[in-house]
Amino acid sequence: MSRIVTGWISTLKAIALAVTVVAGIRYHKKVKPYLLVGDAMQKTGLIAQLIGGAMLSFGLASPLLLEVQAQEARPVYLFDTQCVSNGPGRAREETLDVAVGRKVYRSYLFLGPGSREASITCRILPEEREDATGAFQSLLLDFGMRDNDRGSPPNVVTVYLDGVRTASETIRPGEKVMLSLNVSEANNVAIETVCSAQNRYCDRLYFFEATLSPDQFPLIVPETDSPDAAPEESEPDSPREI
Structure with missing residues (x-):
């Protein structure tokens, strides 16, 4: 039971870290209205893969994972x-x-x-x-x-x-x-x-x-x-x- 709780905590920490990094990218990257360009898209894709790997390792595939993966495709x-x-x-x-x-x-x-x-x-x-x-x-x-x-x-x-x-x-x-x-x-x-x-x-x-x-x-x-x-x-x- 304790291992499951620990796994959940680790996953939530990874998600929180990823959200913080993405927010930093969006804040510091100067882009045109409604657009996210090349390098930021690549960073977002890498973060999505890391989160996906962490969640799958604990058997936690969920709609949240699907939502993170969907964010990889953005207007350019x-x-x-x-x-x-x-x-x-x-x-x-x-x-x-x-x-x-x-x-x-x-x-x-x-x-x-x-x-x-x-x-x-x-x-x-x-x-x-x-x-x-x-x-x-x-x-x-x-x-x-x-x-x-x-x-x-x-x-x-x-x-x-x-x-x-x-x-x-x-x-x-x-x-x-x-x-x-x-x-x-x-x-x-x-x-x-x-x-x-x-x-x-x-x-x-x-x-x-x-x-x-x-x-x-x-x-x-x-x-x-x-x-x-x-x-x-x-x-x-x-x-x-x-």
């Missing part, structure tokens, strides 16, 4: 995976509040095609796991052009999964589009922005959401708004070239 910010930029245009990460359709949105990255094109390609699974499927089910993208760029030609935005064209949208100033894509069998995601006018300059495309999820997002119909005026914008935070 697309541009925090292994990404490279391409094209004569540029891709830059910066936090900036912009007005689209007379509404304010927070952008975390922009693609600036200039008079030609800009693109970014991301490997969403490590090379050693490229044969794995089902790590992510969905990619949610939300992007648009600012209200006060209304003199710009439209941008043509195309999304490729493993090199295959999957979606394409034409975005004009003051418009915003949200896409939900099935990436359950994809290892790479590429987003290409091409200026629709060869002899003119196209303004930037801003990204408000780019989330990889282990769950399937519902089908989203693209929404667009065209404003008549352009509200003021905030100053950007420190930018980082990709």
Whole structure:
């Protein structure tokens, strides 16, 4: 009887330690809203394995163990995976509040095609796991052009999964589009922005959401708004070239 009690106490101590470590990771890790990225996910997975081993050693498999294991799969910010930029245009990460359709949105990255094109390609699974499927089910993208760029030609935005064209949208100033894509069998995601006018300059495309999820997002119909005026914008935070 005493051995059983001792086992329970040891298991509870292990759980308490794990919860404390996870809380520390979440507090000190600077992440974008609602997202937990790579290294924190790996630490959480290791903790889940340790807890699982301790509980199984005492024959204590329970719904708590299942809940801990389920926490390993979390949404990931697309541009925090292994990404490279391409094209004569540029891709830059910066936090900036912009007005689209007379509404304010927070952008975390922009693609600036200039008079030609800009693109970014991301490997969403490590090379050693490229044969794995089902790590992510969905990619949610939300992007648009600012209200006060209304003199710009439209941008043509195309999304490729493993090199295959999957979606394409034409975005004009003051418009915003949200896409939900099935990436359950994809290892790479590429987003290409091409200026629709060869002899003119196209303004930037801003990204408000780019989330990889282990769950399937519902089908989203693209929404667009065209404003008549352009509200003021905030100053950007420190930018980082990709």
